[in-house]
Amino acid sequence: MSEAIALTADQDSLARAREEAYGAPLEALDVARPELFEQDVMWPYFERLRAEAPVHYCAESVFGPYWSVTTYDLIKEVDTSHEIFSSEPTIVIDDPDEDFDLPMFIAMDPPKHDEQRKVVSPVVGPRNLAALEPVIRQRVQTILDSLPVGETFDWVDRVSIELTTQMLATLFDFPWEERRKLTRWSDVTTANEESGIVESEEQRRAELYECLEYFTGLWHDRAGKAPGNDLISLLAHGEATRDLVNRPMEFLGNLVLLIVGGNDTTRNSLSGGVLALNLFPDQFTRLKADPGVIPNMVSEIIRWQTPLAHMRRTAKQDAVLGGQQIRAGDKVVMWYVSGNRDESMFRNADDFVIDRENARKHIAFGFGLHRCMGNRVAEMQLRIAWEEILKRFSHIEVVGEPVRVRSGFVKGYLELPVRVTAA
């Protein structure tokens, strides 16, 4: 690897961030600033919060006032106290637009959450997945076999996006040739003015209505047929969701949940794994010597990457958390990205260790009732991808600087230039 390439924030920027993180008064820290994540310099801020103020109040930010929860145990406490910390009205730090609110079960409390989740969860359940595994493997093989060995290409576009999009298209039984629409809708959903993905909020909405229209078509098609095993068919025939199509915003909300939930997250884990193995090359050597470690490495990749940096809750009532007085109505942000680097849980937490003993205990899927519904899909995709990668390539070298997403929610990569060597 050439010396000039910075795979993480360069030493100078990190040193400056560290100075700022420890130099500023505690109450002035605002870890939600998207640029911290774009530059990969949020680490010292979280380190200080974990040590000095694991439940921390930020009075002023572009997202308004919010609490940050940054240690493993306290995050778990919030995540499992859904009677106090509600997932409504939204699970991201940014408040929803009042005139464009998309209801989805990730942002609902029981009992409605449970009813809707139960209908769609079998499609990503282990039984359905075992049946899907051969199909997925074949698709992974095709993608990997098409890569230009010895040439520089973008891993994000050629592998990570393509693979997760094909997986989603399979789960939805989506018209195959049009599958990149799914990628576009996922990107559009999480876009904001700064991301450059859409020109305006109007454009964003217009594209999401297009998504709604397209899926309404698929719905009517599936509703008219015998029940199948794809997501749309399950929704169209499920007792709790049979008339969802008549509540267009809620229908759109749940579609978008599955599209985004299954897209960015796995995509960024696939890219993050390549980056991690370049940053810790001794781990790549160990991996090649013992491919049996792949399932554990998959958990370690998800811990190390933490593709969703946070989830947000809203206090329904006054509560004391970690000695701090939270008031009803306050925003409480659980920083999974910090909990997964908590040294009291993970020794040498910043290191990527493929056989880390407690890697599965990572918090990147959340905990409790809302714990990621697609966790087994994600793990399966990553496992198959790495099994097939090892059969083909002896090295995946990152040859240019990764471009990171400017967001404190989706923690990932826009570009990752690589070159692969045949095994």
Next chain:
Amino acid sequence: MAKITFITHDGQPHVVEAANGTSVMNAAIDNLVPGIDADCGGECSCATCHVVVDDAWWDKVGGPSDREESMLDLNPEREPHSRLSCQIPVRDELDGLVVNVPEFQM
């Protein structure tokens, strides 16, 4: 102290000795019984320690708490005698307990 038999999906019995106060989940993990993931480490928050209690033992083991019920209820493969094994404390009374480990944890 109790002897516990885990019957895995392939029909294989795994017999382990467990101390009082530990959980049935921990007894499985400590003895490398396959098929129990226990991702959350026993906090009733992941439902990947699902077992189905043998009919003859159901009355002694008892049903789930409200909190466990809400996690179990999200599992489409739940059976009438399903429990989360991290929520079953080992006690003398359960000596001889038989539980079935499902094919998949989700």
